[in-house]
Amino acid sequence: MRHSKLRLLLHSSSSSSSALSSSYSFLTPFRRLIVPCLNFSDADASSSDDSSADFSPLPFPRRTSYRSGEVSVETSAGRRYSFSREWLSKLALMEKIATLLANKGWDLGFLSSLNVELDECNVTQMLNSLYDASSDGALAFFFFRWVRRHNGSDHGLRSVCTMVHISVSGNMNHIAMGCLREIARNVSGGEQWIDLVFDVLRETSRTREVLRTVYSMFLSCCIYENSIDVGMEFIKRMKRFNFFPSVGVYSELIRSLLESKNLGFVEELFEEMPNCGIGSNKLVMSLFLRELCAKGALEYACKLIADMQSYGGEADVVVYTIVINALCNQGFLREATSLLYKMMDIDISPDTVLLSSLVDGYCKAGMLVEAVGLMNSLSCIPDAYVYNSFILTLCRNGDMQEVSNLLNEMFILGIQPDSVNYTTIIDGYCKVCQIDQALKILAMMLKRGVNPTILTYTVLIDGYVKIDDLQGAEYIFYSIQKQGIQPDVVAYNMLMNGYTKKGHMHKAYEVKDMMLKDGISPDVATYNILMHGLIKRGFAAESRDIFNELVRRGLSPDKISFTNVIDSYSQDGNLEEAFLIWCSMGREGIQPDIVTCSALLNGYCKRHHMQEANVLFQRMLDAGLVPDLILYNTLLCGFCKEGDLNEAYRLLTMMKEHCITPNNVTCMALVCGLEKIGVQNAVESAIIKLQEVFAFKHMVGCEFIS
Template identity: 25%
Template sequence: MPVVTSGTITSVSNSYRICRNGSVLVNFSSLSALKTMDLTDASEAHDCNYIELQHTMKNHATSGHFEKAMETLCRMRNIAGKPTVYDYNGLIYCYLRSHNASTDKLEQLYQGMRQFGPVPNALTFNTLLNGLLALNNLKTAFLIAKEMHSSGFVPSFSLLSGMLKKMIYFGHHIHSLNVFDFMVQLKYYPTEHTVDSLISMLGKAGMIRQAYFVLSTLLEEGHFCGTHNYNKILWSMCKSGQSYAALQLIHLMKKKGVAPNVCSYTALVYGFCKEDWHKEDLLLCLDDMESDGCKPNVKTFTIIIKFLCDNGKIEQALEYLAKMQSRGCEPDLTTYNVILRELCHQDRENDVLELLQVINEKGYLPSPHTCAALSGGLLKIGKSGVALEILLDVISKGYALDTAVFNILFHCLCLEGRFQEMISLLKTMKENGFSPNNISYNTILKGFAEENLEEAFKLLDCFEWGTNKPDSVSFNTILRAACKQENSSIIERVLSRMECEGFKPDAIGTTCLIQYFCKVGKFSACLELLELMLHDGCYSRITFNVVLDQLCKNGFLKTAFDFFRYLQSTCFTPDIISYNILIHASIRKQNKLLLSQLFKDMYRQKLKPDHFTYGSVINGFCREGKISDALNIRKLMLENGIVPGIAIYNAILKAMFQRGKFWDIIALSKIMAMEGCQPDKITFEILERATSKGWLKKYPEPARILEFVIRGK
């Protein structure tokens, strides 16, 4: 075997140089040429294979087959220097075009590039960002944008602006602020419309400090913010009870040369009204407004009038209506609708008619809101018949209505017992182009359920629900009526139908069933139902209180107390109503030990006795003839800021009458008169009975005094 020496290596090297530079050693040159030809063929073969793999990978990615695309990408590793970052970019781009892209898979691919290469370039980041934004994966998109920046590339303004707009649209408060802050760092400033939307979103969410941060940041960056930007923050402050801070902001606006406009001051007026500021402050605000050249408009005055009406101050509201007109500001239909509603609430029929005449003279046609204000106000004071007449008259005259007004009309017909007319009204509603909603159908169901349960159940299938279907209110309406009427057949059918429709009885439905089981004496079924409620997490304090009440009314005080203790040990937090039920039953049963225990437990829970608690104790003392104790409890009520009602006074008066304490009746009557407690029918019955006993004949002068006192003369 020949020995290879350093000289040999040198010799071969020199021969190689000669071969490259001249025509010597032709055979060696030919061999070299042949080797070169072989290498060129192999390269062409590799290029063809690479292009084919690229094509296959892109096809898989475009079809949404991510795993197959990745497998093809991995096969490129058999080719030197492949796959490149552009191959990865191509896969990402094509996969996003598939309309079936998974953000999780894209994140995995990106993380793989970060860890194992190739290193993402600007195109990688931009492709990912565009794709993630299109898929609305905004949080991940923001993280990618941050990493893009830390990798030495700058995200474009359009990408970040689009991201911020989408963040605002989807209500991502904190992330919107983060994107805004990032944009400012890059000296990108959102458009005026985007800034408005951001401030408005933060204000609605009660994030007023953050909204002001956006505004102040832009000011620090040398951007001018107009009055409309400040107004959004002013409105947010005033809506959240920060009128004093809003007033300070208006002063700050003036210092910065930004003039408040009518909208700014209207926000302040809204805040003053909401926080019940003094009338003088409100008038001062209006004066300042006018001195700054801002004339109060219809909205300004309507806000004041609405808050006054909402608080029952109709006379003051009418004063502002006159003041509004004296300042040359003409009320619109919205202003009149607000006043109409309150006049109806206060049953001022003549004033309503006068105002309607004014509306008519000014050429305003009654709007759906006018009809709703009138009929809704009348319904609130129990005048469903009058409301019905007005609405039927409106329909006959062809005035504009909406679905809400039709629903009020259904409610009126239901209250008036005119159930069959609701079906013809439903037809009229459809003919006029209005689509009934679930409220319409459920109101009709309620009316029929009270008259004919069978008919009501059939209506579930007769109604044209459209895209909707019977909801929990629909089923609860029929279930409540069936339980009230103790109709077990309908109860079973409703529950079966609910199961078919995929509804489980909610807290309201379950409470109705529990009341039914209690009424028919099936307490075991009632307790089983409660166990199911606890298991499903569909429990309500109202339901538990209903059970306590029914058990106590049926004489099962011990069972009720055991049940109360059991609930306390699980998920139930008793309220004052729970204690009142047990206290009332304990007094009736004269179970003083349990009564003492309940009061101690109630105070441990930091619950204070209310009107009903005191009333139960007073009634208990009155039944036992302990009138002085009852009067002491009445005194305790007053010390705790609770004014006794006529029912409590009647109980004490009755006890006094039964024990012949006539002079005590005189004294208590005077107290009632001083406290402004109006006597009722029972109060006068006690006096009549006293007359029949001969007391008033025996003591004519005190009797006359008593009569005057008790009648409030």
């Protein structure tokens, strides 16, 4: 096939092309969520029985500490860390606290015999007085913990909320998060309890800005505790006082609501955002669109773009690119194109990233002519990335002549192919077994000063393996090492696959040893290649040893791994164990496919357990798997060897219904079944039956001619 329209476009385009990045990055707001921790390092931390000491602290900048005197600590690396104050003893801290509180009118008297009752009201006022006098949040937190141990009971809600505000004011957000998480974890009294928490936090606040931060932190804790409904109710109360969550909290809420598939709450959230005054609605909505597209909710994403202005946001080329790219990836090209023109109708010009994404979608769908038409209509100037979209599709179709034409056009127009272009073309020639042409492209690549990547060499190794030229594969592999390039695990696997295909298992093991020596860890594909090679050579038990090694190394077996193990047990006649492994795949989150089922069915049929084979076949159909010709032939052979022609004829009818054309194996299986029941002229009878079922005009032997 020749795509003359494409070449016409490229010849008529300008010789200069716009630069295009192959990826598009979006700004994601950073979530400032500190892991809660109440085990602050005070002098008596080792004896603390605080239940919240289970949390592990994260470093927080400029954390206040109660230390005095200059101390320098020298590390093993020779660096010196200086501290402004050295640690005070517990007694010295309590004396300091008593002095500060006395200056504020609180006479604690002798610390072992207090003159003031440490009830919640007094503790709340004393915490505020202590912080006002010292501006030291760490000192207030020490007193907060000391009171808890002295009273032998937990603090009330008001004193905890006071400590939260002091912690935020004193730059100790990790302490505040620990307290708020305890509150969020225990919100179980319904709306009355939510009202109480909201009001107490507001009443104990020190400044409006601190209160805004505390409200956002509490919402983060609700999200962390999976109390999304509580969080949404809390936002309603914040709105009454013109408080709105931070951008990070909005982002976390969006993610959580998407996980729970509660889009109704999301709409409610967006209705509130226009009044929040944070100036970041577009940023949050862009994040939300990305999440929607990642979850596959494309219809809702399109609706959100249309309604974005009503939610206080503004659609731009970035948000349109997010949705159009997602539509293209899912194959909804008509919808993506329609959205492009809607965008242009409101005077938003597409950029090169958006156009490249749309063109790439058409190319992946094999619609090259339509892609060229789109480029013509938009006066799009192609670059190396756009060219690669066309080249990749043509290579998949095996149309290497057209690929060669496009490569020449790039040279004529002054567009320099990059390593991706060259590697794609080399891979295309390897797939059609034209290694000589692939090597010519490699030579051209080197001559033009484009350095091949490890992927370039890997596809060449795979190309040699495809034509059973192991000597050529070895030459490429070892030439990589001579150039000082370290082969990756894929290159090793390609060479190993070539050896196993030819039955050279000793060389395959040598490649594995070489990998380990070079510091390359084998992956699941490595073990799958070895397992498959051993099974083909009849070493089923040894293949299971490889599977066990895979598991011991901490790798997760994939579908191919399980299929190999099932095949090995089936070959050994241990059908019970094979069936148990087949059943265990679902527990591992791996769904068996046609190849897996064929491996198990083949074992049943070889051992003449046709009843079990039929049950498994029905289970496979109930699971929605569509049998292929190999599986049908496996069952046909099994039933025909048993002389069960009724079941064989039923399978032929199913093949006809699923538009699966029989081959010589099908015919010979039927001949075997007819001979089993003593039919004379079995070949002729089999041919007549197949002509009857599949409406073949005539056959030569067991060859079908429609």
